[in-house]
Amino acid sequence: MQIADNTAVSIHYTLTNDQGEVLDSSDGGDALVYLHGSGNIISGLEAALIGKKVGDKLNVRIEPQDAYGVVSDDMVQVISKDMFEGVDHIEVGMQFHADVSHGPGIVTVVNIDGDNVTIDGNHPLAGEALTFDVEIVEVRAATKEELDHGHVHGAGCHH
Ligand SMILES: [Zn+2]
Incomplete structure (x- = not known):
């Protein structure tokens, strides 16, 4: 199954800035699970993941306006x-x-x-271009309940 709107996607990722500093990573922890097409993750990363499938890896640099915004x-x-x-x-x-x-x-x-x-009040990462190293771990159809809620259920869920 390919990543598209209304799929529940699990990814491992490492996030670095242009200076090569690691800002965040799922390494050694749980994969990040999100509902694709619901704005759960930054728009630039969501766009880069469309059409990808389990096992795919990508490295993508996202400009500030598609990440946490420009400094205002x-x-x-x-x-x-x-x-x-x-x-x-x-x-x-x-x-x-x-x-x-x-x-x-x-x-x-x-x-x-x-x-x-x-x-x-700018986001701490506003104005920063972000580079994501991503591996897709799981892609499945979201349940009706998940679509109603606009987020994925399961491990780490708020319910
Ligand atoms: Zn819910």
């Missing part, structure tokens, strides 16, 4: 220190969960100037 200045804002309720000490590099313009996400403190704190 709109995602950087200056807020008052008072906004950090319950945090005694704020330092550059600290990360917080916050409701940012596109929904819940992680913001990073990038600068502190008196009571003004600059936070950056």
Whole structure:
């Protein structure tokens, strides 16, 4: 069976950036299982996997706009220190969960100037081209329930 919309796909992968640093890998762990065609994984990788089958290997470099997006200045804002309720000490590099313009996400403190704190809500991998080394482990038809839910069931499932 080939990878197409509405298939449940298992892959092993290693993710590196342009500097050759390994950012993430399924090596030594469970394969990543996702529902193809539902936006479960970044769009560039999903597109590269179409038509592949079990045993296929691929190495694909994905531009930022098809990965975690380009860096957007709109995602950087200056807020008052008072906004950090319950945090005694704020330092550059600290990360917080916050409701940012596109929904819940992680913001990073990038600068502190008196009571003004600059936070950056860009994804940590925004602006990075990502290279995936992938091996396809399993491809099967998704069940009706999985299609209804928009994700794959089984190991690691939220149910
Ligand atoms: Zn479900």
